[in-house]
Amino acid sequence: AQTVTQSQPEMSVQEAETVTLSCTYDTSESDYYLFWYKQPPSRQMILVIRQEAYKQQNATENRFSVNFQKAAKSFSLKISDSQLGDAAMYFCAFPSGGGADGLTFGKGTHLIIQP
Amino acid sequence: KAGVTQTPRYLIKTRGQQVTLSCSPISGHRSVSWYQQTPGQGLQFLFEYFSETQRNKGNFPGRFSGRQFSNSRSEMNVSTLELGDSALYLCASRRTVLTGELFFGEGSRLTVL
Numbered sequence: 001a002q003t004v005t006q007s008q009p010e011m012s013v014q015e016a017e018t019v020t021l022s023c024t025y026d027t028s029e030s031d032y033y034l035f036w037y038k039q040p041p042s043r044q045m046i047l048v049i050r051q052e053a054y055k056q057q058n059a060t061e062n063r064f065s066v067n068f069q070k071a072a073k074s075f076s077l078k079i080s081d082s083q084l085g086d087a088a089m090y091f092c093a094f095p096s097g098g099g100a101d102g103l104t105f106g107k108g109t110h111l112i113i114q115p
Numbered sequence: 116k117a118g119v120t121q122t123p124r125y126l127i128k129t130r131g132q133q134v135t136l137s138c139s140p141i142s143g144h145r146s147v148s149w150y151q152q153t154p155g156q157g158l159q160f161l162f163e164y165f166s167e168t169q170r171n172k173g174n175f176p177g178r179f180s181g182r183q184f185s186n187s188r189s190e191m192n193v194s195t196l197e198l199g200d201s202a203l204y205l206c207a208s209r210r211t212v213l214t215g216e217l218f219f220g221e222g223s224r225l226t227v228l
Contacts, residue, residue, distance in 0.1 A: 045219040101171050102148055102160030103217065
């Protein structure tokens with residue numbers, strides 16, 4: 001079974017600084033997607049960024065970028081110029097069974113932004 | 116474009132009762148998935164429906180069931196509620212099962228007393 005591990009239950013960063021959230025996963029598949037989702041307090045979960053495994057180039061969405069290391073099965077999220085609105089739970093997710101069995105989520109990282 | 120809508124947002128039930136939660140996906144999305152979110156277990160996949168057919172189911176007892184209607188709206192039902200069923204139940208939709216990205220609703224928070 002696929003597993004997704006987020007080793008940082010909580011991270012804190014000063015506003016305007018950069019923070020990196022870690023995620024590792026385990027799979028025997030060769031072609032897949034990886035996702036980072038953000039869940040603000042009492043608000044709905046939204047997709048932050050996604051990476052296709054066959055692409056060597058790391059995905060970037062404005063201040064959010066990933067460091068995807070396929071061989072190491074590592075998929076970290078870097079947030080640059082952190083803003084107060086970035087405070088949320090961040091979940092790394094992987095499609096299980098090629099997507100047939102839904103997404104497997106990590107336990108999440110609670111990101112705190114210090115003003 | 117309206118997002119994923121879940122009703123009710125909050126509800127309180129007692130042990131032994133049953134509950135039905137509703138989810139309206141984004142217009143044009145034919146796949147609806149359900150997830151249970153608890154502090155202890157995190158986010159866990161319940162099941163996914165596509166074109167009124169259940170495609171797969173997570174590791175949950177038979178008390179958890181669902182269905183999807185011809186307009187893609189979905190309901191999930193939990194019978195004989197237990198205290199451990201207290202959770203945030205999230206619905207997510209996507210256009211097809213080949214599309215990776217899920218769009219989530221705000222969830223239905225169920226408290227079982």
